[in-house]
Amino acid sequence: MVQIGDMYYAWGSDDEIAANGECGGAVTTILKFLLEEGIVDAVLAVKKGSDLYDAVPTLITNPDEIIETTGSLHCGTLNMAKVVGTYLNGAKDMKIAVTTKPCDAMTLVELIKREEVDGDNVLMVGVNCGGTMPPVKARQMIEKFYETDPDEVLKEEIAKGKLIIETKDHEEQEISIDELEDAGYGRRTNCRRCEINIPRMADLALGNWGVIGPLAGKATFVEVFSEKGADVLGKAIESGALNTQEPIPKGVEIRANIDKIMAKLAGKWQAKDFDESRGEIFTTIAQYMDEFDKCIKCFGCRESCPICYCENCCLEADKGPDWLSKDLPPSPLFHMERLIHMVESCTNCGQCEEVCPAEIPLAKIWHEINLKLQETYGFTRGMDDKKPPLSYFPMPGK
Ligand code: FAD
Numbered sequence: 001m002v003q004i005g006d007m008y009y010a011w012g013s014d015d016e017i018a019a020n021g022e023c024g025g026a027v028t029t030i031l032k033f034l035l036e037e038g039i040v041d042a043v044l045a046v047k048k049g050s051d052l053y054d055a056v057p058t059l060i061t062n063p064d065e066i067i068e069t070t071g072s073l074h075c076g077t078l079n080m081a082k083v084v085g086t087y088l089n090g091a092k093d094m095k096i097a098v099t100t101k102p103c104d105a106m107t108l109v110e111l112i113k114r115e116e117v118d119g120d121n122v123l124m125v126g127v128n129c130g131g132t133m134p135p136v137k138a139r140q141m142i143e144k145f146y147e148t149d150p151d152e153v154l155k156e157e158i159a160k161g162k163l164i165i166e167t168k169d170h171e172e173q174e175i176s177i178d179e180l181e182d183a184g185y186g187r188r189t190n191c192r193r194c195e196i197n198i199p200r201m202a203d204l205a206l207g208n209w210g211v212i213g214p215l216a217g218k219a220t221f222v223e224v225f226s227e228k229g230a231d232v233l234g235k236a237i238e239s240g241a242l243n244t245q246e247p248i249p250k251g252v253e254i255r256a257n258i259d260k261i262m263a264k265l266a267g268k269w270q271a272k273d274f275d276e277s278r279g280e281i282f283t284t285i286a287q288y289m290d291e292f293d294k295c296i297k298c299f300g301c302r303e304s305c306p307i308c309y310c311e312n313c314c315l316e317a318d319k320g321p322d323w324l325s326k327d328l329p330p331s332p333l334f335h336m337e338r339l340i341h342m343v344e345s346c347t348n349c350g351q352c353e354e355v356c357p358a359e360i361p362l363a364k365i366w367h368e369i370n371l372k373l374q375e376t377y378g379f380t381r382g383m384d385d386k387k388p389p390l391s392y393f394p395m396p397g398k
C-alpha cells in the first residue's frame with residue numbers, strides 16, 4: 001500500500017508514453033490513468049504550441065489526447081492556478097487533475113483557502129522546478145550564446161547547473177546557467193529567487209533529481225505528499241499502468257542535496273535583489289514610488305495575477321473614487337489597493353512583471369513585501385491551509 005512519504009522511481013508501461021515523456025512518462029501515465037478510470041473529469045496540462053517556446057495550458061477529457069502533453073517546457077512561464085481559478089470556475093463543477101510546478105501548487109493552495117477553488121475537486125500532480133525562462137529572451141539567448149537558430153532546437157533542459165540544448169541534427173551544446181544569468185539571460189528573475197523546488201504542497205511531486213543508475217533519464221522520482229496522492233499512485237501501480245522501483249539510497253541523498261543547494265542559491269538572489277537597508281514595509285514601498293509612476297493603468301498585472309479575482313474591481317473607472325480610478329499615472333493607492341488584496345498570498349509566480357508594458361519590477365516588489373510579512377507574522381503562503389493573517393474573505397468586490 002502506498003503511503004504519505006513513500007518514494008519511488010516510476011515510469012510508464014506504455015512504450016509510446018515512456019519514450020515521449022520527459023523522464024519515462026510517469027506524469028502522463030498517471031494523468032491518463034485518472035481519465036480512463038473516471039477518477040477525474042478532465043486533466044489540465046501543458047502542451048507545445050507553435051514551437052518549443054510556446055507553452056499552452058490545455059484541458060483534456062479524452063485519454064488518448066494526453067500524450068500530446070508529454071515533456072517539460074522550460075519556457076512555460078504560465079500559472080496553472082489562474083486557469084483553474086478564473087477560467088475553470090475554480091473546479092467547482094468538475095474534478096480535475098492538474099500538473100503543477102511549485103508556484104502553481106502554492107497558488108492553488110492560496111486560492112483553495114480563499115474559497116476560489118474547490119480543493120476536494122483538484123488533484124495536484126506536482127513537478128519539481130528549478131526555474132523557467134522567458135520565451136522571447138530565451139530565443140535571443142540561443143542565437144547569441146549558442147549561435148544556433150532557436151527554431152532548430154529540438155529539446156532544452158537545465159541539468160547540473162547548465163542549460164543544455166539539443167538541435168534537430170542531434171548535436172548538444174551546454175552553457176553554465178551562471179554565465180547566462182550574469183549576462184542577463186537564463187531563468188526569469190522571480191524563478192532565481194524561488195526557494196521552493198519540490199512541490200511538497202501538491203499531492204505528488206515528480207522530478208528527475210535523484211534518479212541514478214540504469215534508470216537515469218528513463219524514470220522519474222516520485223514522492224507522495226497526501227492521502228489523495230497515495231491513493232491515486234497506488235491504483236496506477238496496481239493497474240499495471242505505472243512501473244515502479246525502490247529509489248537508490250544515494251539517489252535520495254543526491255535529490256535532497258540538490259534541493260538544498262538550489263534553495264541556498266535562491267537565498268543569494270534574494271539577498272542580491274532585496275537591499276537589506278530598505279527596512280520596514282512602508283519604507284520598501286516608498287522606494288518604489290518612481291517605478292509606480294511609470295504605470296499606464298492597462299490592468300495587465302491585475303488580469304494576470306492569480307490572486308486578483310474580484311468581479312467588481314474598485315480600480316475600474318466607474319467603480320472607484322475618481323482620485324483612485326481616473327488619473328494617469330494612477331495614484332500610488334492603485335497599487336496599494338492591489339497589495340492589500342493579494343500580497344499575503346503572492347507566490348512570486350512572476351505573471352504581473354512578465355506582462356507589465358511599463359516594465360515595473362512588480363514581482364520583485366511584491367515578493368520583497370511578502371517576505372517581510374512572512375517574517376512579521378510567521379505566515380508562509382502556499383504551504384498549508386493556514387489563513388493569511390490580515391486579509392479578510394470574501395473580498396468586498398466578490
Ligand atoms: P511527462 O510524462 O513528460 O509529463 C510532463 C508534464 O509536465 C506534463 O503533464 C506537462 O503538462 C507538464 N508541463 C510541461 N511544461 C510545464 C510547465 N511549464 N508548467 C507546468 N507543467 C508543465 N525536475 C527536477 O527534478 N528538477 C528540476 O529542476 C526540474 N525543473 C523543471 C522545470 C519545468 C519548467 C518543468 C515543467 C519540469 C521540471 N522538472 C524538474 C520535472 C521534470 O522535468 C519532469 O517533468 C518530471 O521528471 C516528470 O517526468 P515525466 O517523464 O514523468 O513527465
Ligand code: SF4
Binds near residue numbers: 300360
Ligand atoms: Fe500599471 Fe504595469 Fe499593472 Fe499595467 S501591468 S496596470 S502598466 S503596473
